[in-house]
Amino acid sequence: MVPPQWYLLLSAAVFCIGLFGILTRRNALLFLMSVELMLNAANINLVAFSVFWGNVTGQAFSLFTMALAAAEVAVGIGIILVLYRNFKDVDVTKATTMRW
Amino acid sequence: MQLPSWAALGPALVLALTALVLLGLDSIDPDSTHSSALAGISALGALSALGLAGWYLLAGTGQASTGGPILLYGDALVVDGMSLFFSVIFASVAAMVIVASYDYLKGRTYQAEFYSLVMLAATGMTLMASSNSLASVFVSLELASLPSYALVAFLKRNEGSVEAGLKYFLIGAVSSAVFAFGISLVYAVTGSLLLSDVASGLVDAGDFVGVAGVGVLLIAGGFAFKTASVPFHFWAPEAYEGAPAPISAFLSSASKAAGFAVAFRVFVEAFPIASVVPMGIDWPLLFAVLAVVTMTLGNFAAATQENVKRMLAYSSIGHAGYALIGLAALSQGGPNGQVMGASMAHLLVYGFMNTGAFLFIALVEHWEVGRTFEDYNGLATKAPVACTAMTVFMFSLAGLPPFGGFLSKYALFYSAVQGGFWWLAAVGAINSALSLFYYSRVVKAMWIEEPSTPFELESKPVGLYVAVMFAAVGTLLLLPGFGPVVETAQTAATALFA
Numbered sequence: 001m002v003p004p005q006w007y008l009l010l011s012a013a014v015f016c017i018g019l020f021g022i023l024t025r026r027n028a029l030l031f032l033m034s035v036e037l038m039l040n041a042a043n044i045n046l047v048a049f050s051v052f053w054g055n056v057t058g059q060a061f062s063l064f065t066m067a068l069a070a071a072e073v074a075v076g077i078g079i080i081l082v083l084y085r086n087f088k089d090v091d092v093t094k095a096t097t098m099r100w
Numbered sequence: 101m102q103l104p105s106w107a108a109l110g111p112a113l114v115l116a117l118t119a120l121v122l123l124g125l126d127s128i129d130p131d132s133t134h135s136s137a138l139a140g141i142s143a144l145g146a147l148s149a150l151g152l153a154g155w156y157l158l159a160g161t162g163q164a165s166t167g168g169p170i171l172l173y174g175d176a177l178v179v180d181g182m183s184l185f186f187s188v189i190f191a192s193v194a195a196m197v198i199v200a201s202y203d204y205l206k207g208r209t210y211q212a213e214f215y216s217l218v219m220l221a222a223t224g225m226t227l228m229a230s231s232n233s234l235a236s237v238f239v240s241l242e243l244a245s246l247p248s249y250a251l252v253a254f255l256k257r258n259e260g261s262v263e264a265g266l267k268y269f270l271i272g273a274v275s276s277a278v279f280a281f282g283i284s285l286v287y288a289v290t291g292s293l294l295l296s297d298v299a300s301g302l303v304d305a306g307d308f309v310g311v312a313g314v315g316v317l318l319i320a321g322g323f324a325f326k327t328a329s330v331p332f333h334f335w336a337p338e339a340y341e342g343a344p345a346p347i348s349a350f351l352s353s354a355s356k357a358a359g360f361a362v363a364f365r366v367f368v369e370a371f372p373i374a375s376v377v378p379m380g381i382d383w384p385l386l387f388a389v390l391a392v393v394t395m396t397l398g399n400f401a402a403a404t405q406e407n408v409k410r411m412l413a414y415s416s417i418g419h420a421g422y423a424l425i426g427l428a429a430l431s432q433g434g435p436n437g438q439v440m441g442a443s444m445a446h447l448l449v450y451g452f453m454n455t456g457a458f459l460f461i462a463l464v465e466h467w468e469v470g471r472t473f474e475d476y477n478g479l480a481t482k483a484p485v486a487c488t489a490m491t492v493f494m495f496s497l498a499g500l501p502p503f504g505g506f507l508s509k510y511a512l513f514y515s516a517v518q519g520g521f522w523w524l525a526a527v528g529a530i531n532s533a534l535s536l537f538y539y540s541r542v543v544k545a546m547w548i549e550e551p552s553t554p555f556e557l558e559s560k561p562v563g564l565y566v567a568v569m570f571a572a573v574g575t576l577l578l579l580p581g582f583g584p585v586v587e588t589a590q591t592a593a594t595a596l597f598a
Contacts, residue, residue, distance in 0.1 A: 004288070007288075008285075008288065008311065011281075011284070015281055018277070022274055028266070028270070031270060032273070035273045035274060035277050038274070038277035038278070038280075038281060039276075039277045039280055039281075041281055041284075042277070042280040042281040042283065042284040043284070044284075045281070045284035045285060045287065045288050046284045046287060048288075049284075049287055049288040049291065052288075052291075053291035055291065055292075057235075057287070057291075057292060057293055058284075058287055058293075060235075061235045061238075061283075061287070061293060064235060064238070064239055065238070065280055068238070068239065068242045068276075071242070071246055072242070072246060072273055072276070075246050075249050075250055075269065076249075076269055076273060078250070078253075079249060079250075079253050079262070079265050079266055079269050080266070082253060082256045082262045082265075083262055083263075083266050085256075086256075086257070086259050086262045087259070087262075092266065092270060095259070095262070095263040095266055095267075096263070097259050097260050097263055097342075098260060098263065098264075098337075098338055098341055098342060098410075
């Protein structure tokens with residue numbers, strides 16, 4: 001059996017890749033993909049430690065996470081569509097009618 | 101007569117049912133023009149939920165007097181004094197927002213969707229206050245967030261609304277991913293998602309204390325987003341400024357209170373101070389730092405604004421800082437129930453005065469008066485009643501003595517001093533004094549300044565007036581009624597620590 005520390009390292013790596021994507025990407029769709037990476041990092045932990053602890057709580061919760069991620073993308077794509085209609089672009093830095 | 105135990109979830113069930121009825125009506129008749137019927141159904145749903153929650157709270161459902169918390173669905177949900185107290189806040193804010201939206205939505209399409217999204221978000225918030233497992237916390241948090249994103253971007257041809265919705269969504273998506281990762285780390289260490297089992301699992305975390313610490317930190321980040329606290333606060337000014345004003349009221353009052361409800365329960369139940377602080381996971385210290393930074397940043401930024409709605413958005417960040425004292429001024433053996441209860445009572449009073457202030461902005465937007473302080477000059481000569489209500493909200497938010505906000509801030513700072521956190525109370529008091537500057541600017545503009553151009557207010561929107569007056573009466577009644585409120589809140593919070 002693979003020691004649990006390796007799973008933690010893997011998920012932390014995936015999480016950091018996602019975080020890096022969020023900080024560097026300006027395209028709203030790539031931004032969403034980076035968020036998906038971060039959520040899947042959580043799923044790796046949940047599934048791996050579900051086996052480690054011998055209960056299915058983690059596996060069941062990872063299904064919830066996936067369903068919620070899908071719901072979130074559905075709402076997000078809708079918002080990105082109206083963003084494109086109003087600003088003619090999906091660049092998240094273009095929408096600046098209000099000052100920060 | 102003994103009600104079945106699931107009936108304890110009544111407020112959430114009524115809100116969810118109302119949302120589904122509205123969605124059903126919308127699919128039968130998508131082009132419905134019966135806006136009063138739609139608003140009536142939603143208001144009825146919110147008021148019945150308010151009635152149920154208030155009745156349960158008074159009858160002592162889920163409290164020590166009737167046999168303690170009611171656990172449901174494999175302990176994933178719990179109904180106790182705290183969840184009912186917060187249900188009262190959500191239902192009353194939802195009712196005010198719905199009544200005000202009736203006028204705000206006049207002539208717009210997709211009204212049924214609007215109301216059902218508001219009801220769904222309110223359902224999610226009510227469930228957040230009842231969540232007893234990290235799984236139900238996450239699911240209900242998303243149920244509250246997803247409709248909110250759509251509601252902020254509701255004016256889909258308005259650039260400001262779309263931009264606000266985008267920023268709210270992007271930051272919300274990141275913070276929910278951070279939150280989920282935090283949950284997964286806590287699960288990795290403890291092997292459970294139930295709050296009580298997490299607490300017992302943390303005791304023998306062994307070599308994994310560091311992992312658990314990171315998990316707690318990430319979970320705190322998720323709550324910081326929901327409550328609009330530093331470091332995840334920067335969506336708030338944009339979202340509140342760009343969103344339709346009734347939605348700004350809903351998010352800044354109810355959604356913030358929901359974030360605190362769930363943070364209170366998770367941190368007290370899953371990460372008890374007595375066992376995690378000696379392990380080096382000192383979350384009260386983390387929240388103390390966040391509270392000081394949040395209130396200072398919110399108040400200083402609010403003082404520099406020219407736009408009234410944006411000023412209120414920053415003031416709402418400042419108030420998140422005050423409410424964070426309820427998580428910061430905790431210590432082992434301290435008067436923790438008192439501190440947290442005072443923070444809950446402040447959130448209730450805040451629910452009325454802040455919702456009222458944002459609904460006044462909705463009223464002004466309805467009249468198409470401008471958005472800056474100068475545009476408000478002389479407004480009181482045309483609308484004295486509404487301006488009186490706004491004056492009550494402003495002074496109450498600032499914490500001046502004859503209003504509800506004074507007592508709730510006093511109770512909060514007093515309990516913090518009792519817990520030995522006098523410096524937190526001092527920072528809070530200094531910030532309140534500063535906040536009087538920008539709140540009184542609004543009052544001065546309305547009552548003292550002369551209007552630069554004479555304005556005509558052609559209509560008297562009944563729904564908006566009713567909602568603003570309801571909030572004003574609530575703010576005033578909470579002055580004599582504050583004693584029982586804070587007592588209920590402190591009893592509920594003390595039960596959480598037991």
